[in-house]
Amino acid sequence: ITSEQEKVSPYKEWFAAQAPILLRNEMMAGWMLNSAVFWKLSSEYAEAPLGDKVAWVAANSGLGGECELDLSCHLARVNRTLGKYLEIYPNGAQLESALIQCMDEVKNLQVLSKEQSAPASAQDKAAFAKEIALLKQSLSKVEHPQKERLFSQLEKIVY
Numbered sequence: 001i002t003s004e005q006e007k008v009s010p011y012k013e014w015f016a017a018q019a020p021i022l023l024r025n026e027m028m029a030g031w032m033l034n035s036a037v038f039w040k041l042s043s044e045y046a047e048a049p050l051g052d053k054v055a056w057v058a059a060n061s062g063l064g065g066e067c068e069l070d071l072s073c074h075l076a077r078v079n080r081t082l083g084k085y086l087e088i089y090p091n092g093a094q095l096e097s098a099l100i101q102c103m104d105e106v107k108n109l110q111v112l113s114k115e116q117s118a119p120a121s122a123q124d125k126a127a128f129a130k131e132i133a134l135l136k137q138s139l140s141k142v143e144h145p146q147k148e149r150l151f152s153q154l155e156k157i158v159y
Helices: 011-018 035-044 049-059 071-088 095-115 122-138 145-155
Strands: 022-025 030-033
Touching: 030 035, 035 049, 035 071, 049 071, 049 095, 071 095, 071 122, 095 145, 122 145
Parallel strands: none
Antiparallel strands: 022 030
16 A cells, blocks of 8 residues: 555545554654554453553554654664563563573664764753663563663663
8 A cells, every 4th residue: 555545535544444563663754563562462362462562562553753863762772672572471471582682782772872963962861861760660671681781781881
């Protein structure tokens, strides 16, 4: 469905009806399912293995939009995806994969911090510190050696 078709019947009505579960993905010029759909389904099956599987899909379903060089935004996205998975399933089937992805995100943050053209403001630093605290809180029940390495790497980001 092209962007022009989205504006005419029957697509226009279909998109209007699906609005609660769809997100516009500007980066890919298309639509995606809102991750809230997956998180809700995951909570409905929280006591079954399916809940873990669906939560992993939710954690990797994307959020749309972009953060550019905003480190706090990038870390907030980690908190809303991988961090949320690890908070809900601290011993989940994808524990190791989630921690590896978190480490990769931290490596990306380290690169982005070096690309900053100007020093971060006190407000930016405070927002980043808040996101670090949220991630630590989300991972508080995780028992894995990678967790401390992840936190150590986060603390080394110069922002």
